[in-house]
Each structure stands twice: as C-alpha cells, then as structure tokens.
Amino acid sequence: MDRNYVNLTVNPCKMCMPMGMVAALKGISGSMVILHGSQGCSTYIRRHMATHYNEPVDIASSSLTEQGTVFGGSENLKKAIYNVIGLYEPSVIGIGTTCLAETIGEDTARMVKEMKTDPSLKSISLIPISTPGYAGTQFEGYFNALKAIVEDTAVITGKSRALNVIVPLLSPADIRHLKLILEMFGIEYIMLPDISDTLDAPYTREYKRIPKGGTALSSIARMPGAMATLEIGTTIPEKLSPGKFLKDKFGVPLYRCPLPMGIEGTDTLISLLAEFSGRKVPHMITEQRGRLMDSMIDSHKYNSEFSAAVYGEPELVLGILNICLENGIGLRLAATGCKSPLLKPAVENLEEKFKNNLSVMTDTDFEKIQKFVAGCHVDVLIGNSDGKWIEEKEGIPLVRIGFPIHDRIGGQRLLSICYEGTMRLLDEITNTYLSFKESTYRKRMYQKYFN
Amino acid sequence: MRGENTLKRALDKYPARVYKNRKSHMLVKDSSCKTQEIAANTRSIPGIISNRGCCFAGCKGVVLGPLKDVVHIVHGPVGCSYYTWGTRRNKARKSINEKNFLQYCFSTDMQESDIVFGGEKKLRNAIKEAVEIFSPEAITISATCPVGLIGDDIHAVAAEAEREYGIKVMAFSCEGYKGVSQSAGHHIANNGLMKNVIGTGKGKKYGSYPINILGEYNIGGDGWEISRVLEKIGYDIVTIMTGDGSYAELKNAHLAGLNLVQCHRSINYIAEMIEKKYGTHWLKVNFLGISSTIQSLKNIALYFGDESLISKTEEVIQEEYGMVKDQLEYYKSRLQGRTAFIFVGGSRAHHYQVLLNDLGIESILAGYEFGHRDDYEGREVIPDIKADADTKNIEELKVEKDKKYFRVTMSPEKLEELKKTIPLSYYGGMLKEMAQGSIVVDDLNHHETEEFIRLLKPDMFFSGIKDKYISQKMGVYSKQLHSYDYSGPYTMFKGAGIFAKDLDMGMYTPAWRFVTPPWKTGPILEAVLFGGEKA
Numbered sequence A: 001m002d003r004n005y006v007n008l009t010v011n012p013c014k015m016c017m018p019m020g021m022v023a024a025l026k027g028i029s030g031s032m033v034i035l036h037g038s039q040g041c042s043t044y045i046r047r048h049m050a051t052h053y054n055e056p057v058d059i060a061s062s063s064l065t066e067q068g069t070v071f072g073g074s075e076n077l078k079k080a081i082y083n084v085i086g087l088y089e090p091s092v093i094g095i096g097t098t099c100l101a102e103t104i105g106e107d108t109a110r111m112v113k114e115m116k117t118d119p120s121l122k123s124i125s126l127i128p129i130s131t132p133g134y135a136g137t138q139f140e141g142y143f144n145a146l147k148a149i150v151e152d153t154a155v156i157t158g159k160s161r162a163l164n165v166i167v168p169l170l171s172p173a174d175i176r177h178l179k180l181i182l183e184m185f186g187i188e189y190i191m192l193p194d195i196s197d198t199l200d201a202p203y204t205r206e207y208k209r210i211p212k213g214g215t216a217l218s219s220i221a222r223m224p225g226a227m228a229t230l231e232i233g234t235t236i237p238e239k240l241s242p243g244k245f246l247k248d249k250f251g252v253p254l255y256r257c258p259l260p261m262g263i264e265g266t267d268t269l270i271s272l273l274a275e276f277s278g279r280k281v282p283h284m285i286t287e288q289r290g291r292l293m294d295s296m297i298d299s300h301k302y303n304s305e306f307s308a309a310v311y312g313e314p315e316l317v318l319g320i321l322n323i324c325l326e327n328g329i330g331l332r333l334a335a336t337g338c339k340s341p342l343l344k345p346a347v348e349n350l351e352e353k354f355k356n357n358l359s360v361m362t363d364t365d366f367e368k369i370q371k372f373v374a375g376c377h378v379d380v381l382i383g384n385s386d387g388k389w390i391e392e393k394e395g396i397p398l399v400r401i402g403f404p405i406h407d408r409i410g411g412q413r414l415l416s417i418c419y420e421g422t423m424r425l426l427d428e429i430t431n432t433y434l435s436f437k438e439s440t441y442r443k444r445m446y447q448k449y450f451n
Numbered sequence B: 001m002r003g004e005n006t007l008k009r010a011l012d013k014y015p016a017r018v019y020k021n022r023k024s025h026m027l028v029k030d031s032s033c034k035t036q037e038i039a040a041n042t043r044s045i046p047g048i049i050s051n052r053g054c055c056f057a058g059c060k061g062v063v064l065g066p067l068k069d070v071v072h073i074v075h076g077p078v079g080c081s082y083y084t085w086g087t088r089r090n091k092a093r094k095s096i097n098e099k100n101f102l103q104y105c106f107s108t109d110m111q112e113s114d115i116v117f118g119g120e121k122k123l124r125n126a127i128k129e130a131v132e133i134f135s136p137e138a139i140t141i142s143a144t145c146p147v148g149l150i151g152d153d154i155h156a157v158a159a160e161a162e163r164e165y166g167i168k169v170m171a172f173s174c175e176g177y178k179g180v181s182q183s184a185g186h187h188i189a190n191n192g193l194m195k196n197v198i199g200t201g202k203g204k205k206y207g208s209y210p211i212n213i214l215g216e217y218n219i220g221g222d223g224w225e226i227s228r229v230l231e232k233i234g235y236d237i238v239t240i241m242t243g244d245g246s247y248a249e250l251k252n253a254h255l256a257g258l259n260l261v262q263c264h265r266s267i268n269y270i271a272e273m274i275e276k277k278y279g280t281h282w283l284k285v286n287f288l289g290i291s292s293t294i295q296s297l298k299n300i301a302l303y304f305g306d307e308s309l310i311s312k313t314e315e316v317i318q319e320e321y322g323m324v325k326d327q328l329e330y331y332k333s334r335l336q337g338r339t340a341f342i343f344v345g346g347s348r349a350h351h352y353q354v355l356l357n358d359l360g361i362e363s364i365l366a367g368y369e370f371g372h373r374d375d376y377e378g379r380e381v382i383p384d385i386k387a388d389a390d391t392k393n394i395e396e397l398k399v400e401k402d403k404k405y406f407r408v409t410m411s412p413e414k415l416e417e418l419k420k421t422i423p424l425s426y427y428g429g430m431l432k433e434m435a436q437g438s439i440v441v442d443d444l445n446h447h448e449t450e451e452f453i454r455l456l457k458p459d460m461f462f463s464g465i466k467d468k469y470i471s472q473k474m475g476v477y478s479k480q481l482h483s484y485d486y487s488g489p490y491t492m493f494k495g496a497g498i499f500a501k502d503l504d505m506g507m508y509t510p511a512w513r514f515v516t517p518p519w520k521t522g523p524i525l526e527a528v529l530f531g532g533e534k535a
C-alpha cells in the first residue's frame, strides 16, 4: 500500500503467528500449548494475553538454548511434552513452532509422530502446528491452528444433526452470546474454538490449572458427520479454512457468513440459523432486533455528524465497518496489519452499497495510520488499545475493541456481535463522539467564530 | 510448619530428575549454617512454565529500551518487537531540545524471504529510513532469534551506517536463545554501552557531588522520586541507567564521582567496568523500604565524607520521613503480621523485603526470576561460580585503565576503612537478610507457585502479570512488582507511603467478602426479611 517507508515498521499493527495459535488452542477443552523455541516467545505471549483477559494464560516452552540451535531441539521438545503431561494432565497439547525452531529447520511433525509410538502417550493428542513468527500475523496463526486441529482430529463418523460453527477470534462474551442464540434455536452445535469459559472463567473457590470449558476433542472428531459447517468470516484465506477442509475431505456443506455485526450481518446469521433449525426466529431475538432498530433511529441524528477510522484484524474491521455504514457514520479508513488480500474487495462491495469512499490499508503500521488520520477529518478511532498513541497525539478519542485491550479493564467481557452487541458497540461509538463533542464544543465554536 | 518438608511436598509431583534439579534451586534459610548454596542462572526445564524471558528481553527490553533519545530498531520478525512496545512502564519525559522515542516501536518485520535470503539489506534500509524520519543521535539494533542463525552481520551494517550518517549506531547480538534468561541480555547490553557510549562524552560542569544511578529503570516514576530526594540533598545526577536515561547523558557516565547500584543483577557489569576503567567506585544502595533508604542515603554521604553533606542528609531524611511517618504507622497497624511471597526480578525480591518488613509483613518465600548465585549469597561466591556452556557464550569484556580519565579518588587505606562500614563494590545478596526458616526458590515456576501457595497460605503474592491471576484465582491478593499495577512510585519515603496504601487497598477491598455466595454458608432468609429487623 501507500508505504513510503517500506523497510522500517513503526508501531506495528499486528502480532506474530504463535499468538493466534495460542488463542485458538485456549478454546479447546483440556488443552495446553508448548511453543518450540526460546522462552521469550511463550513469556511475551503469556504476558500479553494475561493482561487482556485477566486470567492465567499458561504456555509452556521447550526452552531452546544456543546448544539447541546447533544440535537440534528434539530432546528439549520431548522433555517439554513429558513434563507438561506430568504436571497438567492435558488431553491435548498444541505444539507450535516459533521463528527459532523454523529457522533451524525443526521438523516438529516428525518428532511428534515418533513420540506417538510411546504407548503412555496414547490417550493424549499431540498436534504439531507450524507457526513461524515471520510467516504471518496472529490472524493467520489462529486459523492455521484451527485447521491443524481439525485435520488431526476429525474422523469419519456417523451423520449427526449437529452444526459446525467456526468462529474468528472474538471475545469470550461474544462466544457466550452466540452459544445462547444457537441454543434458543435448539440447534445442536460444535463451536470451534470455544473460549467463552477458558479465557473468562467465573470466580470459584477452587482454582483449576486447566480451566474448564472449551471445545471437546471428541466433538471435533465428530465434525465430519455434521449436517453443515457455518464458518463465520469472509476474509479467511481458503488454504487456512477449516470449513473448506471439512467440505473437501468429508463433503460437509459449507456456509460462510460475515461476522454478525450490524443489523444486516446479524440478519444473515439469524436467517441461516432459522433455516438450519427449521424453526421460527425466537421471540426474544426478534425483540432484540427491534431494540437495536430503535436504538439506531434514536442515535442517527448524531451518527451522521462524524467520521471514523477502523483498524485491526480484517474480520473485525469488516464487522465494525458494517455497523458504522449502516448508521451513517462517515468512514475514512479501514486498516489492518495483515496482508489480507480479501479485505479490499470486501470493503469495495460495501462502499458501493453505502456510497461512502474510504481508504483501505493492508500490511500497514500505526505510523501510517496516524499520518492518514492526521491528514483528514476523523473524529473517532475504533480498534484495539494500541491505537492509544494516536489517541494521545492527535487528540482523537479511541473506542477500544478487539485484542489486545491493555489500558482498560474488561476486554474479555465486551459484547459486540449480533443485535445485542451491535447495539452496545454502536452506543459506545456514538457516546464517545458525543462526549468528545461536548467537551470540546465551546473551544471549537470559539475558534470558529472569534478567531 | 515451614521447612525441608514443605519443599519436599511442593516437589512431590516431579519425576526424579526434575525433582533433583528443582530441589537444588531451593533452600530453607538456616542461620546456623555458615554458607548455604543455591543453584541459579542455569537452564530452565523445558515444559515447566517458568516466568523467565529471553536474552533479547533483557537486552532490548530492560537495559536499552529506556534510553529515550535513541531509536531502538529490532531486527527480526515483528512479534518480539511488538511485545516489548511500551510494556515496562519505564517512564520518561523530555526536556527542551531533547528527543524522546519511547512511545515508538521499530522493527524490520522480517518476512519469510528475508529469512531465506538474508535481512541485511532490509536492515540497512530501515536504518536509512529511521535517520530520515527521526534523525536521532543514536540507533541501537537488537537481534531476535533468527538473525544470527541466518548469518546477518548486524555489526558490519551498524559500522557502515555509523560512517555514513555520522551518528552512533550500535548492534547487539542478543538473540533470544542465548544464555538462560534475560540475564544474558543484560550482560550483552552492558558490554555494548560500555564499549560504545560510556566515556565518549565531554561532560558539562557538575556540582560537588556528581553521581550516577545504575540499575534504576524508573518504573512508575521510581527513578524520579530517587532523583528528587538526592538532588534535594545536593547531589548532581550525571546519568541514570537507564530509566528516563539518555544517550546524551550516558556518554558522560565516566565523569561521576560515585556510582550507586540499585538493581545489582542487570547492571553490575557496567559498575565493575567503570571502576576498572575510570576508578569510580560503586556503592550498593536500596531505595525501597524506609530503613534501607535511610541507610543508603547515609552511606552515600559517608562516602563523600563531607560534614555539611552528612548533616544535610540527616535533615532531608527527617523531613522526608516526617511527611509519611504517621501514614506508615497507620498502614502498618492494618498490615502487621501478614505473610508474603515475593518473586521478581534479579534484585527486587530482595529490595522489597525491607519495605515489607517496615510494614510488619513477613516474607516467607522469596526468589529471583533470573538472579545469579551472588544475588542470593553475596559477591564473595563469584570466584566459586563455575562458568557453564551458556555463560561462556556471553562475552566477558576486558577493560583497561583509561589514560585520560582514570582517577584515584581515595587512598587505598581509606578505601579499605570505608569498606568496613559501607557496601563499596560489594553486594551481600538476599539470603543473609532473610529470617530463619524462610524459603528461597530460584526460578519459581507455575506448578511450584501453586503448591507453595497451597502449603503456606500467604496473605499476599508479589510477582508479575503472568502469575498474578493464578494467585488471585486461589484467593490470595496479588500485586505486580514489574509494572506496579499502574501505580507507583514506590521508592524513597513518599513511595513507601504509596506502596503501603496500595497494599491496604488490595487487602481490604470489600470484594473479597463476597467470594462465597450466601446460599453456600447457611440460611439466607434473615437477609431478606422485610422491615430492617433481622429474624
């Protein structure tokens, strides 16, 4: 994209693959993660996730040292696997690679295969996942992991009435809400992954090392027998799509729908669910839609006054875009640190529909985002808390959503999907603008008329 | 009761080899033993969730990162760089004409093709771009895991850029896999700063008592509070390494009259090298805790030995202490008798014990994440520490007396005399000061954290964000001593007051009362009976 400076990334708008891989694994029941590499990767990712979710996030490392870079790390990895099993008793271990392991050419898949011959490991799923930090962002790491899990686990089974639901990285609150909706329709579902409890666990007297919740491996194994797969997200690269894999290999019909953010996006999802279940849309959901509609009409008089810039993971960006456009909020920018070739065409579709011209930046950094928003009229920023520097420097208020949110509490509890979540996020966006307007109104008026 | 048995029970679940290894990293303080040895600075066991970071974290994240007027370029894939972006709360402010790049995160964001074909060209161009956009006086390049392995010669690139742009460009080969923890990175950063920066400045006119503060990273403004008090007494601070520090000031570090060392682990190499090269002595200080702060301030004055300085020191102590005395008494009355675990860093686990003790809180378990044996047992054990393969890979920089700047400030006799009363060029470690029966654990991991909490039921747990929530989920109040949970400063007298207040808040938050729902404890009807009277 319009990058004058192409070699120096200033304030990255992305993380590395293992981060996404860990997030995905945390949604699998009884799981642990080992990152094959030096300790730092695990430690950094633990730190970042714990700060956002306010939960323990345990990630083991094979703790490779200089010696390991010379003689290979299989011994370390082996030890790590046995130790993790001894102390955590997981039913599945995701083994991700890091830059180090990949650079020295570690063949984790082979190592794991060899280990599987040990009868004592029979009841444990060891899933190797290739996640070199230099080959993609957390977005790719996440789907890479999901696909690897499905490939490893899914087996030919009898047909069931279940619906596979594959979700991008959302908040635990979002996943809880989605499950509730599925339950209201009486749909039997397999949600992959399910971080609703694992990364937002209720306070109990008893602390569990591996939190309860998450998608059971036995459920994933049954995915090939499902009635259909519903993959939420339209920017997932084909080669990373677990839904596509299930379709190609097992013939499970694949439906894709956009993230249910905004009224139309949610309508699509709800209609699909109605069709799957053969039921009428539950009364409560209709009411939620009505309430969202009501709120949209309530706030339209403010919404068309201001404009916004959105950044983050492509799927979420699209979702937020939808909400803004449906409500007449002027959009200036949709940006992502991922390469995501699918974002631009998706945005163009929306542009046409809403007659709103906006710029799209992929593979970008915050330096360029900042330059852009400073150079045009933007009232509100929407994205994760890394935009706080722009907020500070340019004085543009930031609505925090997505991952990570490090400077506010409760990122794991933010609900922003479906009618209910859309309503909350929309209110938040509108109110952010209103509060900004109120607090700067006099000053601006003064400048306009008396200066 | 705490004792060897506690250790055994905590280690119980380990397989034999792990048991043996981890056992050597623990001990129960026994004052009747003349020496007690603990294993430290050795490899963590794979798969055991340690809190340690990597070499890169220690080099770029800890020591170099806080230098505010420097553009710190991370050469490598984007992750490592991103993860060190503004995460340490090392605060900085800039004065006029000063540059501050601390809010930025710079990376070469290596891609697959760079790994295959080499990333030198990208790095070269990235430096060029950094110079064009930010025009800094100095640039550091820190290597992450793949760099050394693919054979990028970052030192050559740095040298070339230095010639081309006429600014300081330094390369640090701090690949994540080097050493066994952040500690290796501290050492590499120390070497680099000593080689390239310290001693290159011409200085300015300093007051009578110019000093450096080493190993203070200004977390939550700690360094500012230290500087405020020291300046009030009459010291002139040449540079702080490295919290709110700058390349511009660091260049003049050789011109100070004394080096104060706060965090011994991360910076003792520089302290020693400066002593050898320029003759400046170093004094171990601790500005966390009232008693240690008073002692440290007195020691500094004693070093310079000037009567007026000594009396001014007393005066400032009275004044500063007076301001918080009542407050501290109050909090002490509320916190007295509690017990704590403290597991952090390479010096803080020691420093904070004093502050806790001042508040009547007993540290029943303590340990370092990346300390060495000397941080536990005192510098006298350094000659006995066997260098293993991991340590040998880190360069031991040899320095010689500087022809121009080496000074002898004190007669050897006087120096020896002074050493008897103040810790000059010496750190005694944490162990000596711990109470009989307290437990020391090096490189405490997730499993042991849980086991020890279960066994010893402390009232508070001091550590970092990675293990904070484990403790909290177990019902034990937890406070981060890496980032202070967005509070601070905790240093000197005022800081002690803020710390005490934070603990009080954490211990007494009404939230803890509601952990058990009423229907789990007995009849609930009385609470809902209408009319205000209880049944």
Ligand code: SF4
Residues within 6 Å of the ligand: A016, A017, A018, A037, A040, A041, A044, A097, A098, A099, A100, A132, A133, A134, B077, B078, B079, B080, B081, B144, B145, B176
């Ligand atoms: S970029 Fe590579 S080395 Fe850095 S944290 Fe990510 S996987 Fe680890």
